[in-house]
Amino acid sequence: MRTQVAIIGAGPAGLTLGRLLEKAGIDAVIVERKSADYVLSRIRAGVLEQASVELLSSIGVDTRMNAEGIIHEGVELSFDGDMLRIDFEGLIGRHVMVYGQTEVTRDLMDARIQTGGKTVYEAEDVEILDFDTATPRVRYRKDGETYEIACDFIAGCDGFHGVSRQSVPEAALKIYERVYPFGWLGVLVEQPPVAEELIYAHHHRGFALCSMRSHTRSRYYVQVDAAEKVEDWSDDTFWDELRARLNPEVAEALKTGPSIEKSIAPLRSFVAEPVRFNSLFLAGDAAHIVPPTGAKGLNMAIHDVGLLASALTEYYAEKSEAGLDAYSEKLLANTWRTERFSWWMTQLLHTFPETGPFGRKIQRADFDYLKASIHARRTLAENYTGFRPEAG
Template sequence: MRTQVVIIGSGPAGLLLGQLLTEAGIDNVILDRASKDHILGRVRAGVLEEGTVGLMDRAKAGSRMHSEGLPHNGFSLTFDGRDHRIDLHELTGGKRVMVYGQTELTRDLMERREAGNAPTIYDADDTCPHDFGGDRPHVTYVKDGISHRIDCDFIAGCDGFHGTSRKAVPEGAIKTFEKIYPFGWLGILSEVAPVSHELIYANHPRGFALCSMRSMTRSRYYIQCPLDEKIEDWSDDRFWDELRRRLPAHHAEALKPAPSFEKSIAPLRSFVAEPMRFGRLFLAGDAAHIVPPTGAKGLNLAASDVHYLFAGLLEHYRDGSDAALDAYSARALARVWKAVRFSWWMTTMMHRFPDTSDFDQKIQEAELDYLTHSKAASTALAENYVGLPY
C-alpha cells in the first residue's frame, strides 16, 4: 500500500490531522494499536480553546460540538473560603472556551472520517516507522497475524507518550525535559448536575480541588491526593466528603453527591521532547509533550501542533514549498513551552506541596490575592487560559 501521509495514533491529534488532510484532498492512512471501542471508552478532559474549535470546524466535524458544547465566559478561583471569578470574555476582548468532552470530539472526528471512507486501521500491532531520515519512509504493522507495509511521503507520530514514534528516533537525536509532581489527581465521573455553571479551581489547606463538567447532567470532579493513595480506599462517600471540605461553604452546600461510574488517580508531569521533527517523521500531541491538566492545555496543545503540521503539509502539496514543514518544530515548540509554563504556574499556585514552608505558603497566598485583584494579572491568566494565538 502507498499513501501520502501515514498517521500513527487515532487520538484527537491523529484524527484531527487526518480529517484536515482528507478535506484538503491529501491521502492519508491512520493506524492505531487499540480498538475503536477502547479509544471511545477513554475519558479525558474537555475544555477547548477557540483555536481548537476553529480547527474542528475546518475539519467539518464541529456541528454537534456547537449544539451540545457549553461555551464558558469565565471560571472561579477559590481560596480563603471565597470565590474570585475570572471573566475570560471581558478580559480577553470577547474570547471564551468551550466545554466539550474529548470522547465526544473523538467520536465526531471518527464519524466524519468514516463518512468520507478515509482509511483507519485499528488493532494494528507492532506499528513502527522506518527510513524517515531519507526520501522513502514507510511504516510496518501486523494485523491479524499478517505483516503489512505502507510506503508514504511523511509520517505523523500522534501515538501518545508511550507510543512507538518517539521511541523510533535515534538515541542522541532527541532531548527531553521533565518535571514530576509529588501528587496526583483523584477524579470521578458522575451522572449529576454540576455544582456550578462554570469551572471551580480551589486552593485549600487540605489540597487542590477542581469542579468541572462534561454536560449539564454529567460532572467531573478532582481532588489532589498523594501518589501512594489506592483507588480502592476511596469510596464515593469519602470522596464527596473530602471535596466538600475543600470548597467554599455555599458550593459545599450546593454539591449533590451521586454514584460515580468512573474513578481513577492520575499522576502529574511536565514533559517536552525536542525537536519535534526528524527528517520525514513529525511528532504531535502527547508523543512530544505532556502538561499537568491544571491549565486545560493537553488536548489544545495537540490541536495547535496539528495546526502547524497541517499548514506545512498543505504548503508542500499545494505550493511545492517545504518552508512551513522546515519551521514546524520551532513554531510548535514556541507555543508548547508557553503552555508548559502556564500549566506549571497554575499547578504550583493552586496545589499544596509536601515540602512547602511557611514562607512558601505566604508567597502562594500573596500571589493569589494579587492575581485576583490586579486587572493586568487577571488578564494575563485569561489570555493564557483561552489560548495564545497560533
C-alpha cells in the same frame, strides 16, 4: 500499501490531522494499536479554546459540538474558600467551550467513516522504518498478517507511550521533564454540576476542581499523593474530602451520587526537542505533556496538527518545504508558552510537600495579586483561553 502521509495514533490529534489532510486533498492512512472502542473509552477533559473550536468547525465536525458544547465566559478560583471569578469575556472578549475529548474523538471518527478514510485499528507490533531517508515506511501486523505502508511522511500522534518518539535515537532527543509528587483522583457522576463555570480550589488539604461534561453529568477531582490507589477511595470518602476543600456555600450545593467512573491521573510536565526527524514529525502528547490544571493538553494537540497540516499542504501544493522546516521551532515556541502557564497554574493551586508555610504564603500572595490587579487577571484570561502571538 502506498499513501502520502502515515499517521500513527487515532486519538484526537491523529484524527484531526487526518481530517485536515483530507480537506486539503492529501491522502493519509491512520494506524492505531488499540480498538476504536478502547480509544473512545478514554476519559479526558474537554475545555476547548476558541481557536480549537474554530479549527474543528472549519473541518466540518462541529454539529454536535455546537449543539451540546457549553460556552464558559469565565472560571472561578478559590483559596481557602475565598472566591475570585476570572471574567474572560469582560477582560479580553473571549471564552472557552466545555465539550468532552471523547465527544471530539467520536465526531472525528464518524466523519472519517462517512468519507471512507482508511484507519487501521488493533494494529500490532507497529514499527516506524527509514524515517531518516526519503522513503519512510510503517510496518504492522493485523490478524496474523504483516503489512507495510510506504509514504512520504510519518506523523507521530500516538501519545507519550507510543512508538513514534521511542523510535527516535536517544542521542537525537533532548528531554525536559518534571514529575509531580501527586495526582488527580477524578470521579464522574450523573448529577448536574455544582456551578455554571469551573471552580479551581486551593486548600491546605490539597487542590480540588469542580468540572462538568454536560448540564447533567459532572466531573470532580481532588489532589492525592502519587502513591495513592483508587480502590482505597470509596465514593463517600471522596465526597467528604471534596466538600472539605471547597467554599462552604459551594460544598453545601454539591449534589453527589454513585461514581460512573473513578481513576487517578498522574501529573507531569514533559517536552521533547526537536519534534522533526527528517520525514517523522511528532505532535500532541508524543511531543509534550502538561499538567491538566490549565486545560491545555487537547488544545495543544489541535494546534500542533493544524500547524503540521498547513506545512504539508504547502509542500504538496507549492513544492515548498518552508513550513516543514519551521515546524519544530514554531511548535516548541507554543509548547513552552503553554508549559509555563500550566506550570504556573499548578504551582498556584496545589499543595507541594516541600514548600511548607512559606510556600503557602507565596501562593496566597499570588492569589491576592490576581484579586487586586486587572492586568494579572487579563494575563490569566489570555493564557487560559489560548494565547497566540499572531493574534496580538
